[in-house]
Amino acid sequence: MSEFPLYSAGEFRRRALNQSGGPVELAWRDHGDHVLNPETTLQAEGLTLRDAAVLVPVVDYGEDAKVIFTLRTSTLRKHSGQIAFPGGAIDPEDASPEMAAMREAAEEIGLADIFIEPVARLPHYLAATGFRITPILAVVKPGFELTLNPTEVEDAFEVPLSFLMDPDHHVTDSMVWQGIERQFYRMPYGSHMIWGITAGIVRTLYERLYS
Template identity: 90%
Template structure:
């Protein structure tokens, strides 16, 4: 019997530290939309990838934790207008993906590091756009205030963890990308559409922590 409510931040932390599946460093092929596109795995793995990190910020909100997402501005060069986690490239001065993810969260949405508790990592997400992304799972203490960077972020909003971890909300879809049929997850939430890399990371979170 679980000691904590299923979708509380405490239970999220416990599950993040005891993930199912293979070792985090090796398991990227085994999860998310990588499984939907097995024929592209070798193609992506052979790309020269730039290391990046994103913060998966789970707000301690009692029995039903919330997850912070951003809406990227339409003027950004990559992934413009999409829903994303705070994050970006790992800079040379970043000692770890955790440091990069926390730094980016501060720069993009003004989330102060004193509220952020990095807990664990998910397997890498290898993006065909040229990034090897490390998702950093974190618990965020309540009481924070956000200040959005208008050059990068148009909006920030929260989605209940219970909604995201319900596989009934994980819809598969198909599109043509550079002449190749690609399968992906999308997760409609009200007027929002979580899809692409972000939905792939959410799906991996579900597969390793809540399935």
């Protein structure tokens, strides 16, 4: 039995380091909305993909950790107006996906790396928009102050980890994209709708750590 409360940052860290579901390098096909869309997943695998990384920032608030999300501005070229994790393309000067994710978090929301403890990676998420995304699981110490980049981020907010890891909040839906019906997860939280890539990563987090 764990010494940590179920939805604490300590238990999140412990589970992140002991994930179920096989090695992260090979497991992406078996998780999240990749399972819901086998045909489009195969198409994405055949694309020339650019590597990207996102930070999944779990803030250590004691027994009830919370996860930071961003609302992207409506003027961005890709995924405008959507809820996302801090992140973006991995640049040549980035030493690792972890460094890229932390750099993007600093640029987008002003989250300083002194507050961030990268813990583990989730399996890749292959996005049909042309990216191979590495989610970086991280524990964030409280005491930070966020400064939003107004060209990229309209808002930042926190959602309890306990809410996100409850499968009753994982709704499946579908839409037609480029002539193909694609299924996806969505997770309504108050006035926010987490869906698409971000919800797919959250679902993978649930399947790997809490299911």
